[in-house]
Amino acid sequence: MNHEANPSLTCSTRDAARRLGVSVRTAQLWVEDGRLRAWKTPGGHRRILLESVERLLDEQRQAGLAERPPFGVLLLREDDSDREILQALLRKVLPDCTITSAASGFEGLIRIGEMTPDVLITDLGVTGLDFFRMIHSLADHVRERTMGVVVLLAAGSDRATVGARLPDGVMMVDPPVDGAELAALVWELLRERESRPVTDSNAGGVPAVAG
DSSP states (O other): OOTTOOGGGEEOHHHHHHHHTSOHHHHHHHHHTTSSOEEEOTTSOEEEEHHHHHHHHHHHHHTTOOSSOOEEEEEEOSSHHHHHHHHHHHHHHOTTEEEEEESSHHHHHHHHHHHOOSEEEEETTOTTSOHHHHHHHHHHHTGGGTOEEEEEOOTTOOHHHHHHHSOTTOEEEOSSOOHHHHHHHHHHHHHHHHHSOOOOOOOOSOOOOOO
């Protein structure tokens, strides 16, 4: 295929997968079997023609499938009661989102690898991992995917000190957590994510984070 194709008419494999509601691996297989048309940049990044994505979306609509999957939100809280209460509230106020939870940092990393959430909501100082290294690693890993990150501060946390150790763009929420305000913040992140230009990223999996 012509390597000078207009970039505005293409998208990354990951973005094509999100639009189609499938895994990145499935999108890659669809490229390999010709269902999606793609080419590679001189740097080796795969670009998928948007017209082929739209064609598959039309097929999905004709088959009665949803146009796009719900937004994915991952809630990482270690306290069982706090996690269950907040998850139930978020499900109520964010009906267009799939709210998944994790009870530990390691479980959270597994969930991120499985679902690549649009927004991660996490307690500050998740035990068992270097928390700030984890957040920086995730931010670097999903930079092109623009996953929003919200950190729920602990009582007594110094907001300025914590903020100085977090990557740019990470949101902080002071305790006690107000579910409605948190939901509004999530929607703000989702709107920002949807408005950003499509960029290429074919990375998969989850970065290793040492404890």
